[in-house]
Amino acid sequence: MRELYTATATTTSTPNSNPRLIHAQAIKSAITDRSFYNSLITLYSKSNLLSKAVRIFHYHIPSPNVVSWTALISAYASTSFALLHFISMLRHPTLPNQRTLASLLKTCASLPSLSFGLQLHSLSLKLSLSAQPFVGSALVHFYSKCRLPLEACRVFDEITQRDEVCFAAMIVGLAQNARPVDALLVFGEMKACNVGSTMYSVSGALRAASELAALEQCRIIHGHAVSTGFDLNLIVGTALVDGYGKAGLVLDARRIFDELLPSLNEVAWNAMMAGYAQQGDQRSVVELFNSMEARGLVPDEYSFLAILTSLYNAGLVGEAEWWLTRMKVDYGLEPGLEHYTCLVGAMGRAGQLEDAERIAMTMPFEPDAAVWRALLSSCAMHGAADMAWAMGRRLMELDPQDDSAYVIVANVLATNGRWDEVAEVRKMMKDRMVKKEGGRSWIEVRGKVHVFLAGDRRHERSHEIYAKLVELMKKIEELGYSPVLKEMLHEVEEGVKKETLWYHSEKLAVAFGVVSDAAPPGKALRIVKNLRICKDCHEAFKYISCVVEREIIVRDVNRYHRFLNGTCTCGDYW
Numbered sequence: 001m002r003e004l005y006t007a008t009a010t011t012t013s014t015p016n017s018n019p020r021l022i023h024a025q026a027i028k029s030a031i032t033d034r035s036f037y038n039s040l041i042t043l044y045s046k047s048n049l050l051s052k053a054v055r056i057f058h059y060h061i062p063s064p065n066v067v068s069w070t071a072l073i074s075a076y077a078s079t080s081f082a083l084l085h086f087i088s089m090l091r092h093p094t095l096p097n098q099r100t101l102a103s104l105l106k107t108c109a110s111l112p113s114l115s116f117g118l119q120l121h122s123l124s125l126k127l128s129l130s131a132q133p134f135v136g137s138a139l140v141h142f143y144s145k146c147r148l149p150l151e152a153c154r155v156f157d158e159i160t161q162r163d164e165v166c167f168a169a170m171i172v173g174l175a176q177n178a179r180p181v182d183a184l185l186v187f188g189e190m191k192a193c194n195v196g197s198t199m200y201s202v203s204g205a206l207r208a209a210s211e212l213a214a215l216e217q218c219r220i221i222h223g224h225a226v227s228t229g230f231d232l233n234l235i236v237g238t239a240l241v242d243g244y245g246k247a248g249l250v251l252d253a254r255r256i257f258d259e260l261l262p263s264l265n266e267v268a269w270n271a272m273m274a275g276y277a278q279q280g281d282q283r284s285v286v287e288l289f290n291s292m293e294a295r296g297l298v299p300d301e302y303s304f305l306a307i308l309t310s311l312y313n314a315g316l317v318g319e320a321e322w323w324l325t326r327m328k329v330d331y332g333l334e335p336g337l338e339h340y341t342c343l344v345g346a347m348g349r350a351g352q353l354e355d356a357e358r359i360a361m362t363m364p365f366e367p368d369a370a371v372w373r374a375l376l377s378s379c380a381m382h383g384a385a386d387m388a389w390a391m392g393r394r395l396m397e398l399d400p401q402d403d404s405a406y407v408i409v410a411n412v413l414a415t416n417g418r419w420d421e422v423a424e425v426r427k428m429m430k431d432r433m434v435k436k437e438g439g440r441s442w443i444e445v446r447g448k449v450h451v452f453l454a455g456d457r458r459h460e461r462s463h464e465i466y467a468k469l470v471e472l473m474k475k476i477e478e479l480g481y482s483p484v485l486k487e488m489l490h491e492v493e494e495g496v497k498k499e500t501l502w503y504h505s506e507k508l509a510v511a512f513g514v515v516s517d518a519a520p521p522g523k524a525l526r527i528v529k530n531l532r533i534c535k536d537c538h539e540a541f542k543y544i545s546c547v548v549e550r551e552i553i554v555r556d557v558n559r560y561h562r563f564l565n566g567t568c569t570c571g572d573y574w
Contacts, residue, residue, distance in 0.1 A: 018047075037061050038071050045075030064092075070100040077103050078110040095127065098134040105138035109145035117142050121155075131160050137169040144173025153182075164196045172204035175211070181449075183208035184217060197224065199233045206239035210246040213528045213555045216447045218243040232260070238268040245275020248526065248553050248560055250284075266297050273306035278560050280313035280569065301333055308342035313559055315349040315573065337365040344371055348378025349573055353387055369398045376405065377558075380412045381573055388412040389421070396428075403429070403436045404532070441505035441529045443513050452508040461515065466503075469511035473502050476543035484536040501536045505529065506554060510541070514548055524551035524562075532556050542566045 022040065037060045044053035053075045061068050069089040076082040086104055089096070096104070101124055108117035121139055124130040130139060136159035143152035156162070156170045167190040174183035187205040190197070202225050209217040222240055225231040231240070237260045244253035257264070257272045269292045276284040285307050289299060304327045311320040320343050327333050340363040347356035356375055360367045372395040379388035392409035395402060410425040428434075442451040450459065459465060473481075483501050506529050513525040525548075533556040545552050545563040552563040562569040 035067070038067050041068070041071040041075060045071075050075055064094070066094050066097050066100060069094055070097065070103065073100060074103045077107050079107065080111065082107045083113070083116055096123070098129055098132055101129060101135045102138040105135070105142045109142040112146055114146050117146070130155065131158050133159060133161060133163045133166050136162075137166040140166065140169040140173055144169070144176060147177060149174060149177040149179055149182075152177075156186075162193070162195065164190075164198050164201065167195055168198045168201035168204065171201045171208070175204045175207040178211070180208035180211040184212075184214075187221070191224075197228050197230065199230050199235050202228070202230050202233075203235045203239035206236070206243045210239075210243035212442070212444075212449065213247045213526065214444050214449060215247040215249065215526055216444045217449075218247055220447060234260070234263060234265065234268070237264070238271055241268055241275070242271040245271060245278070246555075248279075248524075248555065248562070250275045250279060250281070262295065266292070266300055266303070269297060270300070270302040270306060273303065274309070277306045277310035277313065279562075280310055280559075282307070282310035282314050282316065282319070285310045299331065301327075301336060301339070304331075304333065304335070305338055305342070308339055308346075312342040312345040312349070313570075315346055315571070317343075317346045317350045317352060320346040337363075337368060337371070340365065341371050341374055345374040345378070348375050349381070351378075351382055353378060353382065353384055357387070357391075367394075369395055369402065372398065373404070376408055380408050383412065383415060385412050385416040385418060392425075400432050401434055403434050406434060407436060437531060439505045439529065439531050439534075441509040441527055443509040443525070443527050445513070445516050450509070450512060452505045452512070454505050454508075455503045456505065456508060459512070461512065464515045465508055465511045468515045469502060469507055472511060472514070472544055472547060473507075473540070475547045476540060479543050479546065481540060481543045484534075484539050504534060504537050506533060506537045507540065510544060510552060524553045527552070527554045529554060529556045532558055533561060538568065538572070542568060 022043065037056050040060075041053045041056050044050070044056060053072065057064065057068065057072050064072075066089075069085070073082045073085050073089070076085060082104060086096070086100070089100075101120055104120055105117060108114075108120065121130065121142075124135050124139070129135045136155055139155040140152045143149070143155065152170065152173050156166065159166055167186065170186050171183050171190070174180070174186060184205060187201065187208075190201065202221060205221050206218060206225075209221060218240075221243075222231070225233075225236050225240070230236045237256060240256045241253045241260075244250070244256065253272060253275045257268065260268065269288060273285045273288050276282075276288070289303060289307060292299060292303070304323060307323050308320055311323065324335055324339060324343055327335055327339070340359065344356045344360050347353075347359065353375070356378065360371050360375060372391050376388055376391040376395060379385075379391055388409055389412075392405050395405040399405070406425050406429045410422050413419075413421045413425065429436075439454055440451055442449050444450075452459070456462070457466075506527055509527045510525060513527070533554055538561065541552050541554065541561070541563040543566065546566050554561040554563070559570060
């Protein structure tokens, strides 16, 4: 009998164990011990034999305790049956412990069920369990999945003794909820508290760094991963590939990618392809796609999205249509809205505006803001004022507070001299109380991120920054630069001089990069902007790259721009 107990204890962690055999031996030995059958429930659930687990619970455990109920609830984790079993548990009555609540909160996060999760949080407070690490980390995960990062932070702050699981849940939750700066701050706090890392905390921090395109932070976390041995972990390795790819260092991403072969799965391959796609490097994306297939991996919808994104950025319409058809016919995958958006964008970039609109109107999805924004940008590029007005109205209907729609339409109309309609657009903005989002640009210097606004003079080195910027602008004027005023027409009408264009946030960031030696000679200056880079800054950066004799990389809301020797890799389309 002792051997049977030992077998049950050891096999609950072994998925390939045969619970039926252990169950049969238990019947022969007439075992009635409750703890044995609690373990057998877990073993049946891990073998995906849930009906057997329920039979064990009902027929072999006449007086289930909290461990019995928790085993049953955990067997049905991520399904509504877990919640039903929990209600039955309370009716017996049996109060939950930490593990019971953690399993239930995980279920609420995956369903998701906000109302039930809130009731569980209330119960955990009554039982004085919410501040315990096990329940606390589950609550952080639950609120993060429900897109309530502030609530997750409140729970995290109340946890008395935070362990590595608590920190990992908070870091990942903030990264998933577009709070990358906060995620990195929590990661720094974790290291300052000498709390150990997990693959989730490291990969979450890398996700946050990639969202900011913070290269130095990515390298620092990479070094931490190497020192802790997580760099060879599949999840962390994939996050490193994604992080370096989003920072524009596709060669570094590829080096890590190659080092982890052949253990990488489709997620890592897609991350590497996405890195190339952001650069418009469709050749490398297709080569990776073919190599992935040759290794026996099956491409999914994200693989095709990477290819279509690269073709969109490269403006290759025929190839985009061919790959979309191949996705459906050869692979049996139904293209999603994002796939069609890439095709619409590629057509618009190529000047096929009517065909692009036809695709948008006939695709099997209701066009969203991204589709109309892609068409609106294409109309702006080709100066199609009437169509821009139509696309702008559709975008405004979906999101009346989208300031970019009004600004782009106004600029297109101004370019065509339609001033009455420009005034109408500006009146619409005023009536709807739409304010143009302020441009922010940031540059990372020695691991610290410096953020700039247009005309910003709050930086401690602002005097040097402005002096250097004036110097750069005068030098590029000597090379032939001329201000592109139409981007600012709605302000120029109010008497703003052309020098105002000099003090845009991205120009200030570049000037700071030069005066602070943000990169050694020959290395690129890297800027991130929260909006689309304006035409004047885009034109100026071509000349500045010649003056400072180094590459300038700008990641704006649309894509990467790599300025070198007076040209940009986007081909002046973004």
